[in-house]
Amino acid sequence: MVTSRRHDYQGMGGMLIDLTAWMLNALQQRLDEKYNKMLCRIIKKKTIANAVGDAVGAVFGEMLQEMELKHGQRIVFEKGGSEGMGEYERYRRNRTCDALGYVIPNATIRLLGEIGEGASATVWKGKVGSKVVVVKVSKLGRKRDVVREWKGVEAIMEKHQALPIPRYYGCFESVNGQTAAIVMEMCGEPVSRSEGEDEIPAAYREKVAAAVEAFRVAGVEIYDHANRNTLVTREGEIRLIDFALDVDRDMTGEA
Numbered sequence: 001m002v003t004s005r006r007h008d009y010q011g012m013g014g015m016l017i018d019l020t021a022w023m024l025n026a027l028q029q030r031l032d033e034k035y036n037k038m039l040c041r042i043i044k045k046k047t048i049a050n051a052v053g054d055a056v057g058a059v060f061g062e063m064l065q066e067m068e069l070k071h072g073q074r075i076v077f078e079k080g081g082s083e084g085m086g087e088y089e090r091y092r093r094n095r096t097c098d099a100l101g102y103v104i105p106n107a108t109i110r111l112l113g114e115i116g117e118g119a120s121a122t123v124w125k126g127k128v129g130s131k132v133v134v135v136k137v138s139k140l141g142r143k144r145d146v147v148r149e150w151k152g153v154e155a156i157m158e159k160h161q162a163l164p165i166p167r168y169y170g171c172f173e174s175v176n177g178q179t180a181a182i183v184m185e186m187c188g189e190p191v192s193r194s195e196g197e198d199e200i201p202a203a204y205r206e207k208v209a210a211a212v213e214a215f216r217v218a219g220v221e222i223y224d225h226a227n228r229n230t231l232v233t234r235e236g237e238i239r240l241i242d243f244a245l246d247v248d249r250d251m252t253g254e255a
């Protein structure tokens with residue numbers, strides 16, 4: 001009697017576990033659909049607003065999906081809806097990331113929203129699994145700038161691993177050759193939205209000075225030192241971005 005009840009319970013328990021897993025999966029798919037639709041609308045708006053056509057649409061989107069190859073050697077950018085998708089391949093000069101073990105461990109980067117925009121690139125917050133990352137995607141016709149920045153970053157990373165910079169996961173190039181994207185660690189917010197040393201909150205001034213000093217000691221010139229390029233992590237640490245000088249001036253035909 002007791003045994004068979006236990007079996008009943010176990011049977012029901014098993015069913016419940018299966019059902020819960022199934023429901024969660026269905027919910028996840030539903031959320032994905034909603035999310036994809038929402039991002040698709042944003043992509044379309046942006047594409048029209050920027051009047052730059054499909055190529056931009058092929059860059060921004062809801063999923064960068066790693067295919068087959070391990071460690072994000074190749075990612076596929078999937079767009080929602082009926083439009084096409086763009087493939088990205090890991091840029092050939094990524095050896096330092098590999099050597100340092102800075103790799104994207106998961107197949108999908110979900111772009112959550114725009115966090116910055118410069119002349120040559122749009123910067124997105126994204127998620128790889130539960131990890132938040134930042135994706136800097138070249139604007140139409142500005143791939144060369146992003147690739148150049150990457151070459152500069154790589155050259156510096158190769159020699160100086162202790163500098164206060166984000167962890168870079170690599171550079172990716174779209175297969176159609178139009179765009180490039182740099183994937184890096186999320187380093188929080190700029191130390192100040194206004195420029196000038198006085199605008200830096202007192203609590204961070206020493207830390208910022210120490211970060212700049214680290215570059216000086218390493219003999220690395222900071223390309224664009226500004227408060228907007230001086231980020232404070234959640235742990236209150238300083239990270240500089242846009243530090244890479246253009247190392248590509250004498251290299252032609254590579255971007």
Ligand SMILES: Nc1ncnc2c1ncn2[C@@H]1O[C@H](COP(=O)(O)OP(=O)(O)OP(=O)(O)O)[C@@H](O)[C@H]1O
Pocket residue numbers: 115116117118119120121122123134136166184185186187188189190224228229231241242
């Ligand atoms: N790793 C990061 N973590 C958090 N925020 C970031 C990161 N990288 C960039 N950002 C945000 O995006 C903004 C623009 O990034 P970035 O400076 O690299 O772009 P840009 O195109 O070179 O712009 P600009 O030349 O105008 O500074 C930054 O000011 C910062 O707010």
